[in-house]
Amino acid sequence: MLDQAILFALVASVLGGAVFAKAAHAATITVTTTVDELADELNVPTCSNKDYNGGAGISLAEAICLANNNGAGSNTITLPAGIYTFTKWPLADFISSTILINGAGALSTIVQANANPDAGGTRLFRISGPGGNLTINGLTVRNGRCTGTGGCLTHPQHGGGIFNEGSLTVTNCTFSGNSSTAGNGGAIYSSGSLTVSNSTFSSNHVADYGGGGAIFIYSGTASVSNSTFYANAALGDGAGGGGNGGGIFNGGTLSLVNVTISANSVAGTGNGGGIFNNGTLNYTNTISANSTGADCYNFATIGTNTRNLVEDNTCSPYVSGDPNLGPLTDNGGPTQTMELLKSPSLSPAIDAGTNSGCPATDQRGVSRPQGQICDIGAFEVPAEVIYSNGFESL
Numbered sequence: 410m411l412d413q414a415i416l417f418a419l420v421a422s423v424l425g426g427a428v429f430a431k432a433a434h435a436a437t438i439t440v441t442t443t444v445d446e447l448a449d450e451l452n453v454p455t456c457s458n459k460d461y462n463g464g465a466g467i468s469l470a471e472a473i474c475l476a477n478n479n480g481a482g483s484n485t486i487t488l489p490a491g492i493y494t495f496t497k498w499p500l501a502d503f504i505s506s507t508i509l510i511n512g513a514g515a516l517s518t519i520v521q522a523n524a525n526p527d528a529g530g531t532r533l534f535r536i537s538g539p540g541g542n543l544t545i546n547g548l549t550v551r552n553g554r555c556t557g558t559g560g561c562l563t564h565p566q567h568g569g570g571i572f573n574e575g576s577l578t579v580t581n582c583t584f585s586g587n588s589s590t591a592g593n594g595g596a597i598y599s600s601g602s603l604t605v606s607n608s609t610f611s612s613n614h615v616a617d618y619g620g621g622g623a624i625f626i627y628s629g630t631a632s633v634s635n636s637t638f639y640a641n642a643a644l645g646d647g648a649g650g651g652g653n654g655g656g657i658f659n660g661g662t663l664s665l666v667n668v669t670i671s672a673n674s675v676a677g678t679g680n681g682g683g684i685f686n687n688g689t690l691n692y693t694n695t696i697s698a699n700s701t702g703a704d705c706y707n708f709a710t711i712g713t714n715t716r717n718l719v720e721d722n723t724c725s726p727y728v729s730g731d732p733n734l735g736p737l738t739d740n741g742g743p744t745q746t747m748e749l750l751k752s753p754s755l756s757p758a759i760d761a762g763t764n765s766g767c768p769a770t771d772q773r774g775v776s777r778p779q780g781q782i783c784d785i786g787a788f789e790v791p792a793e794v795i796y797s798n799g800f801e802s803l
């Protein structure tokens with residue numbers, strides 16, 4: 410016969426479990442395998458009726474489905490160091506819930522498309538609107554691609570890395586080698602809400618008449634800060650035609666704060682090697698330089714325009730001329746950056762920004778400002794230590 414206290418404990422335990430189960434929509438899911446275990450079931454763009462138990466572990470695709478099926482509330486997916494290769498389109502495509510994917514850092518957690526994608530390509534993430542809300546932190550998104558009409562499923566050919574119709578937040582990430590060769594947005598296409606900080610976009614591209622080698626903002630809002638865009642391109646059709654915005658195409662409302670944009674390009678009839686603005690551009694403490702095609706081509710509205718450096722003097726900057734940038738490389742911090750050099754000539758971006766709205770750190774995590782004033786761009790040059798002997802060293 411059960412002791413009354415034990416019975417009470419059992420009932421409490423069952424009730425507690427029931428209460429917990431009802432509130433258990435928010436979950437943390439840890440990915441345990443780099444194998445794309447849901448690959449054979451990905452051809453239907455829904456997460457229902459899938460066997461999440463196939464294979465030996467929980468794959469990234471399975472984790473996304475588990476989160477989507479978990480109802481309201483936010484879910485955290487922990488993505489340990491490793492290379493996660495999507496072998497089919499487009500499951501991870503469909504994020505319809507609130508998900509945070511936490512990588513172990515952009516150098517060690519890599520999400521990529523396979524070398525030989527299905528016809529049409531292998532995009533890496535798609536956020537459905539309006540319920541989809543994805544945050545990615547500390548990972549690399551590379552080699553995602555949409556290759557032609559009908560590719561990357563119903564929305565076609567845009568956004569080789571990520572297609573966003575909901576809300577997307579990117580922090581401490583690298584996007585490289587993503588492409589959309591018959592559409593817009595090599596790395597990201599957005600018609601929703603986009604926030605990017607402390608991230609680097611390099612060598613992403615579009616082709617034909619596509620625009621936005623790295624990012625194409627069709628509509629909606631986008632805020633980018635403490636980030637670097639290097640060698641992204643709108644390659645054109647190879648016969649004199651081309652798309653706009655080698656780095657960024659803006660058709661919505663775009664805010665840039667302490668961003669470095671360098672060596673991006675357009676071809677043929679394309680314009681705006683660095684930035685093409687067809688919406689509202691608000692920009693502060695931002696560099697655009699070394700472009701093929703104009704560093705910044707404004708076709709619509711420039712709102713806020715404070716302390717920017719645009720090498721070729723397009724988009725009415727505070728200062729023009731070469732910013733004297735170092736190569737894209739590891740300068741400390743989780744992502745690659747471009748240093749402001751002091752020789753052979755002092756970079757005119759050093760101590761030339763505004764402290765108003767300047768982020769508390771630079772892209773690497775170095776506190777701002779160094780010296781009295783924030784530098785222009787994503788990199789803050791450390792203030793020189795002047796020793797009592799009057800020199801920079803003892």
Ligand SMILES: [Ca+2]
Pocket residue numbers: 446461462463464465466467468471
């Ligand atoms: Ca599994």
Ligand SMILES: [Ca+2]
Pocket residue numbers: 698699720731732
């Ligand atoms: Ca230059």
Ligand SMILES: [Ca+2]
Pocket residue numbers: 759760778779780781782783784789790
């Ligand atoms: Ca400074």
